[in-house]
Amino acid sequence: MMHLTTPDTPATVTDLVHAGLLELGDGCQIHPAAVFLPADMLGTIRPIALGDRVAVGAFTVVHGGTTVGRDTRIGHRATVGEPEYGYALRRVYQGAGSPTTIGSGVVLRAGATVYAGASIGDDTTIGHNTLLRTNVKVGTGSQLAANLTVERGCTIGDGVRCSPGSHLTADTVVEDRTFIGAGVRTINDKELIWRDPDNEQPLLPPSFAYGCKVGSGAVILAGVTIGEHALVGAGSVVTKDVRARAIVYGVPATQHGKVNL
Incomplete structure (x- = not known):
């Protein structure tokens, strides 16, 4: 029963x-x-x-x-x-x-x-x-997809695609029509300190604007914004904001062109 x-x-x-x-x-x-x-x-x-x-x-x-x-x-x-x-x-x-x-x-x-x-x-x-x-x-x-970790307070929009094994840190915003590849890592803490609960500082989650695409294995650091329709190459480490429609890749990621819509 x-x-x-x-x-x-x-x-x-x-x-x-x-x-x-x-x-x-x-x-x-x-x-x-x-x-x-x-x-x-x-x-x-x-x-x-x-x-x-x-x-x-x-x-x-x-x-x-x-x-x-x-x-x-x-x-x-x-x-x-x-x-x-x-x-x-x-x-x-x-x-x-x-x-x-x-x-x-x-x-x-x-x-x-x-x-x-x-x-x-x-x-x-x-x-x-x-x-x-x-x-x-x-x-x-x-x-x-399978084996994703989406931490507390994340907001994921409509028509989003996330491939297996990625991690979205707390309070990350993923806008509509975004594509996130496999094994993407996001970070919301620049100091990597496990703080005392009474002394913690505000976290700085990244954000993903409408229609952007992030290749597999990329790492997006704290506070970074990936702009609308931007493209981040696989394996990149993104340390600063990415402009709308920019194509970036590398370690650290730098711009190498623009997306044609």
Whole structure:
């Protein structure tokens, strides 16, 4: 029998539906090994809502406060709405849940992890074992490939393409139609110091403007802006802002031409 855990005792799907804690749309397909956890680590209970024809795979965990749109598929061993716990970015998280929104027509592939407070727009695909941390926002029609790490507070626009194995540091902004290659690294700290929480300085995430393209293996340093439709060559180390439509490459990256639109 499929079970959904409350703070005190396990409950069946029927129990949670009757209690108003689980809403199932028509035609949902829930694997018997899926688990729903309406209560967060502080004991606060939030309802879960699945739209019509949602599919949830084996050993997937869906936390309280999650809303899933119609025709979305959540693969095996995925986690959705995970409460943040422990120290990160000047504060200690206590395991509180938060509303988590998955749009319609979304595909969360096996092993994907989406933290509480995140939102994913319609018709977006999240790859195998990709991690979206707290309050990440992803727009519509984007494709985030396997084994990505997207840190807290990142904003990713519509129609974005990210290849496997890249890392977006906290609060990075990726505008619409951006392409990020495989194994791209972003940095938001110029001093590389693990600071005391009471003395941390503001972070300086990079940003990616509309339609820019970043080749595989590039490293984008703290505070750098990649301009609209700019092109960054593979393996480059970008230490300063890149102008709109500029073609840059090298270590450090320098301009070698312009993109013709």
